[in-house]
Each structure stands twice: as structure tokens, then as C-alpha cells.
Amino acid sequence: MKRALLLIALSLAGCGTNNGVRPLEGKALPVAPYGAQAQPTPAELLTPAPQARPQRSNELLKTSEARRQDEFDLPPN
Numbered sequence: 001m002k003r004a005l006l007l008i009a010l011s012l013a014g015c016g017t018n019n020g021v022r023p024l025e026g027k028a029l030p031v032a033p034y035g036a037q038a039q040p041t042p043a044e045l046l047t048p049a050p051q052a053r054p055q056r057s058n059e060l061l062k063t064s065e066a067r068r069q070d071e072f073d074l075p076p077n
Contacts, residue, residue, distance in 0.1 A: 023029055032039040
């Protein structure tokens with residue numbers, strides 16, 4: 001039982017290692033996006049776009065503002 005737990009722990013510890021991202025043998029990187037000047041590198045493909053990971057905004061509301069009239073808030077027919 002201890003041996004099995006040790007084997008599982010060692011195999012899970014190896015999951016976090018990364019020797020650099022490369023395409024598999026005989027495989028190529030994905031094609032360049034439409035309109036791109038060059039094919040992106042693996043590091044560029046792994047870097048999330050700002051839209052995917054936006055920066056947090058900690059700006060607090062300093063003054064209250066009245067809501068503008070909602071032109072689509074109509075009574076039911």
C-alpha cells in the first residue's frame with residue numbers, strides 16, 4: 001500500500017515539470033492566423049491576450065451618479 005502511494009506521489013510530482021514547449025515529432029505548429037506577418041512561436045501562442053486575462057480594476061466609485069433613463073423600460077401591452 002505504501003509503495004503504491006509512493007508511486008502515485010512520484011508520478012504526480014513529475015506532471016509539473018516542463019522542458020519547454022515544442023511540437024511533437026513530425027508535427028508542425030498551427031498555421032499562422034489570417035493577416036499575420038509570421039507564424040507565432042509556442043511562447044506567443046501560450047501568452048494569453050489582454051482580452052482573455054484583463055487587468056483588475058480597483059478603482060472605487062467616488063461619487064454617486066443618477067442613472068439615465070432607460071428607453072427600453074416600457075410598460076407591458
